[in-house]
Amino acid sequence: MDTTVQAAPKPSTPSEYKSGLKPVWCPGCGDFGVLNALSQVYHRLEFDPMNTMLFSGIGCSSRIPGYLKGYGFNGVHGRVLPIATGAKLANPELTVIAAGGDGDGFSIGTGHFPHTCRRNVDITYIVMDNNIYGLTKGQLSPTSPGQMVTTTSSYGSIENPINPIGLAIGCGASFVARSFAGDIKHMVDVICQGIEHKGFSFIQILSPCVTFVGKDQFGIIKNQVRYLNEVEGYDPTDRSHAFQVADETGQISLGVIFQHPFPEYRHGTEIVRQRLIKRGVPEMKDLIAKFRP
Amino acid sequence: MDTTVQAAPKPSTPSEYKSGLKPVWCPGCGDFGVLNALSQVYHRLEFDPMNTMLFSGIGCSSRIPGYLKGYGFNGVHGRVLPIATGAKLANPELTVIAAGGDGDGFSIGTGHFPHTCRRNVDITYIVMDNNIYGLTKGQLSPTSPGQMVTTTSSYGSIENPINPIGLAIGCGASFVARSFAGDIKHMVDVICQGIEHKGFSFIQILSPCVTFVGKDQFGIIKNQVRYLNEVEGYDPTDRSHAFQVADETGQISLGVIFQHPFPEYRHGTEIVRQRLIKRGVPEMKDLIAKFRP
Amino acid sequence: MGGDELNLGMVGSGGDGVMVTGETLVNAAAKKGMKCLMLKSFGPQIRGGEASCKIRMSSKKVSAPPDKLDVLLALNWNDYKRFGIELELSDGGVVIEDGHEGDEEPERSIVGAQPAKIYRIPLTEMAKETAGTKLAKNMVALGVLSGLFDLPDKEMQAALRKTFSRKSVEIIDNNIKAYEAGKSYAEDNLQVPSSMKLVIDESMLDKRVVMTGNDAAAYGALLAGCSFFAGYPITPSSEIMEWLSNHMPAYGGTMIQTEDEIAAMGMVIGASLAGAKAMTATSGPGISLMIELIGLASIAEIPCVIVNAQRVGPSTGIPTKSEQSDLLQACFGTHGDAPKVVIAPADVADCFDVMREAFFISEKYQLPVVVLSDGFIAQCKSSIHEPDLDKIRPWERARPKADEVSPADYKRYEITPSGVTWMSIPGKDPHLYRAAGIEHNEAGDPTSDFAEHERMNEKRYRKLEGVAAEVNFMRHYGPDDASLGVIGWGSSKGPIREAVEILNAQGLAVKALIPQVLYPLDTRQVYQFFESLDKLLVVELSYSKQFLNLLKAQLDLPDGTLHYGRSGGRPLAVYEMVEQFRKLLD
Amino acid sequence: MGGDELNLGMVGSGGDGVMVTGETLVNAAAKKGMKCLMLKSFGPQIRGGEASCKIRMSSKKVSAPPDKLDVLLALNWNDYKRFGIELELSDGGVVIEDGHEGDEEPERSIVGAQPAKIYRIPLTEMAKETAGTKLAKNMVALGVLSGLFDLPDKEMQAALRKTFSRKSVEIIDNNIKAYEAGKSYAEDNLQVPSSMKLVIDESMLDKRVVMTGNDAAAYGALLAGCSFFAGYPITPSSEIMEWLSNHMPAYGGTMIQTEDEIAAMGMVIGASLAGAKAMTATSGPGISLMIELIGLASIAEIPCVIVNAQRVGPSTGIPTKSEQSDLLQACFGTHGDAPKVVIAPADVADCFDVMREAFFISEKYQLPVVVLSDGFIAQCKSSIHEPDLDKIRPWERARPKADEVSPADYKRYEITPSGVTWMSIPGKDPHLYRAAGIEHNEAGDPTSDFAEHERMNEKRYRKLEGVAAEVNFMRHYGPDDASLGVIGWGSSKGPIREAVEILNAQGLAVKALIPQVLYPLDTRQVYQFFESLDKLLVVELSYSKQFLNLLKAQLDLPDGTLHYGRSGGRPLAVYEMVEQFRKLLD
Ligand SMILES: Cc1ncc(C[n+]2csc(CCOP(=O)(O)OP(=O)(O)O)c2C)c(N)n1
Ligand SMILES: Cc1ncc(C[n+]2csc(CCOP(=O)(O)OP(=O)(O)O)c2C)c(N)n1
Ligand code: SF4
Ligand code: SF4
Ligand SMILES: [Mg+2]
Ligand SMILES: [Mg+2]
Numbered sequence A, B: 001m002d003t004t005v006q007a008a009p010k011p012s013t014p015s016e017y018k019s020g021l022k023p024v025w026c027p028g029c030g031d032f033g034v035l036n037a038l039s040q041v042y043h044r045l046e047f048d049p050m051n052t053m054l055f056s057g058i059g060c061s062s063r064i065p066g067y068l069k070g071y072g073f074n075g076v077h078g079r080v081l082p083i084a085t086g087a088k089l090a091n092p093e094l095t096v097i098a099a100g101g102d103g104d105g106f107s108i109g110t111g112h113f114p115h116t117c118r119r120n121v122d123i124t125y126i127v128m129d130n131n132i133y134g135l136t137k138g139q140l141s142p143t144s145p146g147q148m149v150t151t152t153s154s155y156g157s158i159e160n161p162i163n164p165i166g167l168a169i170g171c172g173a174s175f176v177a178r179s180f181a182g183d184i185k186h187m188v189d190v191i192c193q194g195i196e197h198k199g200f201s202f203i204q205i206l207s208p209c210v211t212f213v214g215k216d217q218f219g220i221i222k223n224q225v226r227y228l229n230e231v232e233g234y235d236p237t238d239r240s241h242a243f244q245v246a247d248e249t250g251q252i253s254l255g256v257i258f259q260h261p262f263p264e265y266r267h268g269t270e271i272v273r274q275r276l277i278k279r280g281v282p283e284m285k286d287l288i289a290k291f292r293p
Numbered sequence C, D: 001m002g003g004d005e006l007n008l009g010m011v012g013s014g015g016d017g018v019m020v021t022g023e024t025l026v027n028a029a030a031k032k033g034m035k036c037l038m039l040k041s042f043g044p045q046i047r048g049g050e051a052s053c054k055i056r057m058s059s060k061k062v063s064a065p066p067d068k069l070d071v072l073l074a075l076n077w078n079d080y081k082r083f084g085i086e087l088e089l090s091d092g093g094v095v096i097e098d099g100h101e102g103d104e105e106p107e108r109s110i111v112g113a114q115p116a117k118i119y120r121i122p123l124t125e126m127a128k129e130t131a132g133t134k135l136a137k138n139m140v141a142l143g144v145l146s147g148l149f150d151l152p153d154k155e156m157q158a159a160l161r162k163t164f165s166r167k168s169v170e171i172i173d174n175n176i177k178a179y180e181a182g183k184s185y186a187e188d189n190l191q192v193p194s195s196m197k198l199v200i201d202e203s204m205l206d207k208r209v210v211m212t213g214n215d216a217a218a219y220g221a222l223l224a225g226c227s228f229f230a231g232y233p234i235t236p237s238s239e240i241m242e243w244l245s246n247h248m249p250a251y252g253g254t255m256i257q258t259e260d261e262i263a264a265m266g267m268v269i270g271a272s273l274a275g276a277k278a279m280t281a282t283s284g285p286g287i288s289l290m291i292e293l294i295g296l297a298s299i300a301e302i303p304c305v306i307v308n309a310q311r312v313g314p315s316t317g318i319p320t321k322s323e324q325s326d327l328l329q330a331c332f333g334t335h336g337d338a339p340k341v342v343i344a345p346a347d348v349a350d351c352f353d354v355m356r357e358a359f360f361i362s363e364k365y366q367l368p369v370v371v372l373s374d375g376f377i378a379q380c381k382s383s384i385h386e387p388d389l390d391k392i393r394p395w396e397r398a399r400p401k402a403d404e405v406s407p408a409d410y411k412r413y414e415i416t417p418s419g420v421t422w423m424s425i426p427g428k429d430p431h432l433y434r435a436a437g438i439e440h441n442e443a444g445d446p447t448s449d450f451a452e453h454e455r456m457n458e459k460r461y462r463k464l465e466g467v468a469a470e471v472n473f474m475r476h477y478g479p480d481d482a483s484l485g486v487i488g489w490g491s492s493k494g495p496i497r498e499a500v501e502i503l504n505a506q507g508l509a510v511k512a513l514i515p516q517v518l519y520p521l522d523t524r525q526v527y528q529f530f531e532s533l534d535k536l537l538v539v540e541l542s543y544s545k546q547f548l549n550l551l552k553a554q555l556d557l558p559d560g561t562l563h564y565g566r567s568g569g570r571p572l573a574v575y576e577m578v579e580q581f582r583k584l585l586d
Helices: A031-044 A061-067 A080-090 A102-106 A110-119 A164-170 A184-196 A217-222 A239-247 A265-279 A284-291 B030-044 B061-067 B080-090 B102-106 B110-119 B164-170 B184-196 B217-222 B239-247 B265-279 B284-291 C018-031 C077-086 C123-131 C134-149 C153-163 C169-189 C213-223 C238-247 C261-273 C284-300 C327-332 C348-365 C375-379 C450-470 C490-505 C523-531 C546-554 C574-585 D018-031 D077-086 D123-131 D134-149 D153-163 D169-189 D213-223 D238-247 D261-273 D284-299 D327-332 D348-365 D375-379 D450-470 D490-505 D523-531 D546-554 D574-585
Strands: A052-056 A071-074 A095-101 A124-129 A175-180 A201-206 A225-227 A252-259 B052-056 B071-074 B095-101 B124-129 B175-180 B201-206 B225-227 B252-259 C005-012 C035-042 C051-058 C069-074 C089-098 C117-121 C208-211 C228-231 C254-257 C278-282 C304-310 C341-343 C368-374 C381-385 C434-436 C474-477 C484-487 C510-515 C517-519 C535-540 C562-565 D005-012 D035-042 D051-058 D069-074 D089-098 D117-121 D208-211 D228-231 D254-257 D278-282 D304-310 D341-343 D368-374 D381-385 D434-436 D474-477 D484-487 D510-515 D517-519 D535-540 D562-565
Touching: A031 A061, A031 A124, A031 A184, A052 A061, A052 A080, A061 A071, A061 A095, A071 D261, A080 A095, A080 A102, A080 A110, A080 A124, A080 D228, A080 D254, A080 D261, A095 A102, A102 A110, A102 A124, A102 A164, A110 A164, A110 B110, A110 D261, A124 A184, A164 A175, A164 A201, A164 A239, A164 A252, A164 B164, A175 A184, A184 A201, A184 A252, A239 A252, A239 B239, A284 D208, A284 D213, B030 B061, B030 B124, B030 B184, B030 B201, B052 B061, B052 B080, B061 B071, B061 B095, B071 C261, B080 B095, B080 B102, B080 B110, B080 B124, B080 C228, B080 C254, B080 C261, B095 B102, B102 B110, B102 B124, B102 B164, B110 B164, B110 C261, B124 B184, B164 B175, B164 B201, B164 B239, B164 B252, B175 B184, B184 B201, B184 B252, B239 B252, B284 C208, B284 C213, C005 C018, C005 C077, C005 C134, C018 C035, C018 C051, C018 C134, C018 C153, C018 C208, C018 C381, C051 C077, C069 C077, C069 C134, C089 C134, C117 C134, C117 C169, C123 C134, C123 C169, C134 C153, C134 C169, C153 C169, C208 C213, C213 C238, C213 C278, C213 C304, C213 C348, C213 C368, C213 C375, C228 C238, C228 C261, C238 C254, C261 C278, C261 C284, C261 C304, C278 C284, C284 C304, C284 C327, C284 C368, C284 C434, C284 D284, C304 C348, C304 C375, C327 C341, C327 C368, C327 C517, C327 C546, C327 D327, C341 C348, C348 C368, C348 C375, C348 C381, C348 C450, C368 C375, C368 C490, C375 C490, C450 C517, C474 C490, C474 C523, C484 C490, C484 C523, C484 C574, C490 C510, C490 C535, C490 C574, C510 C523, C517 C546, C535 C546, C535 C574, C546 C562, C546 D546, D005 D018, D005 D077, D005 D134, D018 D035, D018 D051, D018 D134, D018 D153, D018 D208, D018 D381, D051 D077, D069 D134, D089 D134, D117 D134, D117 D169, D123 D134, D123 D169, D134 D153, D134 D169, D153 D169, D208 D213, D213 D238, D213 D278, D213 D304, D213 D348, D213 D368, D213 D375, D228 D238, D228 D261, D238 D254, D261 D278, D261 D284, D261 D304, D278 D284, D284 D304, D284 D327, D284 D368, D304 D348, D304 D375, D327 D341, D327 D368, D327 D517, D327 D546, D341 D348, D348 D368, D348 D375, D348 D381, D348 D450, D368 D375, D368 D490, D375 D490, D450 D517, D474 D490, D474 D523, D484 D490, D484 D523, D484 D574, D490 D510, D490 D535, D490 D574, D510 D523, D517 D546, D535 D546, D535 D574, D546 D562
Parallel strands: A052 A071, A052 A095, A071 D434, A095 A124, A124 A201, A175 A201, A225 A252, B052 B071, B052 B095, B071 C434, B095 B124, B124 B201, B175 B201, B225 B252, C005 C069, C069 C089, C089 C117, C228 C254, C228 C278, C278 C304, C304 C368, C341 C368, C484 C510, C484 C535, C535 C562, D005 D069, D069 D089, D089 D117, D228 D254, D228 D278, D278 D304, D304 D368, D341 D368, D484 D510, D484 D535, D535 D562
Antiparallel strands: A175 A252, B175 B252, C005 C051, C035 C051, C035 C381, C208 C381, C341 C517, C474 C510, D005 D051, D035 D051, D035 D381, D208 D381, D341 D517, D474 D510
């Protein structure tokens, strides 16, 4: 880090971690909860905004970088994972968080998810899942439950929804968790764990869309939740156990569902680099010798 | 079907199902085995080439539509699943097969795979997995094992490979199988089962690249295979069992790993359509009434 | 203002019901046989924030969005601040606001002329009194407008009933009461000069429908025989897929929402190969993702229609605002030399016809056709003349005839004089073939021979010559011998046309040309248009002069050709065009 | 032919070792200080099928690929059939084939002139005799060429040792024996007119390196300070990432192969935001997938470099052949008005300098820079002058200075006269900001205000004015006052330049201009070039005249400008250019 930098005073309360910009969300939207939770996470982990990057795609949820202090990027729809990965690889000292909607992550962005899981770069990915396309006003999402009527499923969806938790485990993610926008304390705990996890952490947050799904969502979810840290004997390192949680119906488990330490991407690059340095690295200009006839 | 059609005589041997074009593959390439197996499948299932569409992406493996009789399409890299899906949805009477390489399907095409699984459109997808990019001459593939040295992983791959079988099960595919280019009879059996399965069937075929991975691949694989139909009590409808097979190391299970009947996409569309027809469908021109003020 | 047209603007907070009021007006106008169009604008809130709309109605033609307002209805002056720049009052315009005469003056800073009159009307109070809820204040306001400007009462009430048709009888009655109260209030207390009353020319009574461009495009596609739609939601095109989601299944067609735009375009290609008339609809960001597969459709000669309802770019840009800046991408965005056709609707009604032409061209010439609509056309709720349903004649793709070519001799990519080759359909024709995105010989097998590549390029581009010669799709306005001409495209047509009409009426010889098949351009017609000209002005809503560049690429512009262009974000205005014309005339 | 250059073609089956032979020759030439370039061509087999190569070597400049051949070495006449059209023999050219004098004549149908002489030499037999394996027949042939044309023996042997440096001493020795046998055979039995011997101008002895354009681009990028590469393999660009895979990690940089091109471009954007000089490399199909994110980099003003090694399009096209048909996509392929810079290397050596300029421009002006290379440049193995490593001066991005702007006052997108605004770096600067792909105000917050959008368009496009004025990157050939001029770009430079030189030597006043920053074009310079002209010819390898259209979009071409273009698939030839010039002169 440059020595010339005049350090800005670090925010000292959660609300000081907010940017001050007024969210465009509908009153009651679950995303407010996520924003509040994140500001508390920033505070609890004593983030220096200068070292924090929050990336997102496009969607209601993806407006979130605008509302928090730090470097932020509201990119394009579906590409938050590669963009966040690039930032982290290029500047490993930064805390890098990616956030977005269910459509952003599991429809247009699906292709990046398995690869981000398997690379295990040390970023945290928060999907604010509302089972709908909020910003574009109510179309089918990959997490919309079967039979759901939306503007693009006029007679009820005939597709099986994607299961983000199951998919993440199936893709070999090293940290998989779920939380709920209606429970700020829980979100704060889980997100902190995700950020502290070394490697890629995926957190699904059930964040109701009050406008296009309904205000009753908070109640419906609340009635079904159970907290995994209260479930006796739940072992998040047990993969098949985790799969069962992913497949559950009728109840919604919150907490760290699966966590498995495996080497972070940078671990691999560092080993290679050290090996090369040991061998001896020529001056860049001397590489020209490789091209001499 | 039009009545004016002068039906072409149906091929009567497997080799008559080949187009006659000379494959561009390297001598010994596993893809020859897949081609032979497919010609036998066509023969066994008595395909009418006129009703058969074989789609592919780009890669060595994706050249396969050129070598079989029927309608074929050698499209672009990574898009075989949506293209095949579109054809099947538009013309449900056709037999639609999609084929391609590991890069085509699990790198650039990853994003389409989970959605194709969950839609469960009645097509068969054959991935000729050689753990490498053959056509572009030997770069890292998402199924290249860890530490593998390729032209783009000069010091050994530091990524965890994707597990196509585990991913397919995790994505809720209704038919998941594996076969081996070194065993034609087995391929024929498994592919026939896949085609006869109602819904999306995914078949991984281990098809060695003799040029960029090595001729020894056939032997290495052969030494590790076991046939699931010879494993007593193996129940392909048992999801957690199937996950174990997906995760196995040291041995390679061949056969139908997971199969689970759930409604095909068209089932859903037909229900909707019948419902609408019962309600009464106006003449298309009368829809103008909807716009009258 | 007044006389034969009324330009009206409204602004309010979420819950003020600005859009409902506007749509009721549009419906009423349509019922009375009037033309009418409505332009919406929203604040940044996702839902329920401040909003404004502008409406223009007339018995005569209405082809441009409202410029300056005759009437501004301010349900909330705070919200006006945000939209003021879009809601400019014209000379002699009047303002209606919620309030009591005598109350403290609200803070107003009206954009445009000073209002001739400000009517303060206790809208909220009257709503509470009559309907029992202040929510009905918009209906009181509607009544006031009706009384003040002599709007057709019967149609207003019918439209209002339609607006609330899903509500209870009680709610409907209350809203009617609120409306009537407003109307009486206006009749009793207020008056505007009779010159401001809307003259309804009953001879113009006409079959009207109320549609947006997206409605017209969706319905037009269905009638053109489209049986397959795959798409991914995006503003401002989503309503096309939403309409088809509703109406396609009953006719056996497929509408599928895909995981992304790439998959959408892929499915369209697959469906078309399998014999369906297939399309997708999106906006700029979606097109950018489809580019690769549009190129595939071009080289593999697969018919398909792609609607791009343009919005402000680049990137995410301003999703809710319109621009004409995807033009060069539509024509030249693919890598390689990839012929395709680009065709642009010029107004809402036109979307219907353009879809017909698009399917005709794509099926006949076996290539991708990009329909370049824009956010203004796509979402502008308009009262238009009912489309001519009989003009629709679905075109059938040319297939190899069993008695003219045997399956063994059939070559999918045979080089023909027109460039078009018979395309067989799986399951219908025994003429098997393999299509390819790789360069191929006549049989469809891969080739890397440069001579073959050159021949195939020739074949594929020859089809464009056919299109340019056959599809005569260009609008002319003004006298043929005018010495001052304007060329524009898409939704710029409206203001251009009106400006020409205004100036022609003043005896000035100006004319305009609106090519609709933008690529390939029928240059003969354009050169003819140039013949009488001393001055040519190219008009567009793109900062980087995309239309000008496209014209230059396809023909030689007259010396000293001028250009008027700016970024989008608000539609071209009639007075803006008149001003440009006048500058040239000076 | 002969004298100062030698043009040589070889064709053989898989296993004949055509490429090894060619590369050995290139190395030998380089060792002797000669310029040399080699063009490869493969049959459809993935590996091990028939192949051919063409080599041109000279002590003088060699800037174009070989046209017609002085010598054709046919290891296999069956394979010649497939490549014949690419291997045209020149008047007075000779042929070397494997065989015995007196044996039955093989079936030959040589393209071009009748050979002045056909040498039948028992290559296979001699290989078996000397090296114990027929595999060494290519080395015998190499010896024959060496003897026949007096090639520098020491360098040939050294190059041969280099070629086999990973093999056992025995194998090397055997190959040397085979080579020597061929050489003696030629010296003893054959002779060509001394005019055909290659005259090596020792005064030209020079520091040579052997590189492809991809090598030069990769190395140039590394030296320009690029520390982040993300990419997805594709012919003909993969070697860039392969080289960086090898060399980047040691210097702390990251080279990552992504799941697709979209992810590659996404990672590049993320890395650049985080402060790295970042790039990707691909070809047409990959660019088509990156289009959306290139637009994002443009509106969000993120520096990045994108190499496109063009191949024959559209779609998959012909992956192994070169074309110039991605030009308009590079300039205008994004939706919306999205400024970017397009810059084209004109030869292999140039790739090195162009990468330096590309990073300079992208970092200074904070926009995406597309480097339009092509398959010919990318993969042409060449002996070139060693690049000037001292010219590399990595440019540092302008960051907000702590003493000039406080974090609170910092506006990432402040409107400035140059259009460029300081860009802070996370972890380094306390000047926080939020970047956005959505239209934004100066602070980076979303806006839907059209006036703000217009101002931001102005800001972003203003940067292009700076680039056009600052980056003087254009090649001129021929006398300034020539009345006949050609304008071309990219790898067409070679043949254009040589044609100009040939005609100038014949006393004809022709000149050529090769702009390298194609967009934005420095039009002043181009107009200056036009001044002396009676006739202008625009030259390119695109069927749809993309370069012509790009020029028309940016400036007014002289009346009667002519165009010579065709599809790619084979490089422009010097004689083709000379012919075009002559036509104009007539
Ligand atoms: C390439 C592209 N396609 C489509 C869109 C339109 N779009 C914007 S947000 C969105 C989906 C929003 O849903 P989700 O990601 O679940 O976020 P939410 O609004 O529900 O938080 C879509 C389809 C776009 N901006 N870009
Ligand atoms: C968009 C795009 N990116 C990259 C390529 C280059 N490409 C062609 S095939 C291929 C991968 C081949 O690997 P795989 O799919 O495993 O097939 P294989 O050749 O091994 O059978 C690549 C990267 C392309 N054609 N298009
Ligand atoms: S539309 Fe739904 S997701 Fe979007 S802000 Fe409103 S409530 Fe939240
Ligand atoms: S390169 Fe490998 S995959 Fe491709 S044809 Fe050869 S052996 Fe088969
Ligand atoms: Mg959502
Ligand atoms: Mg492969």
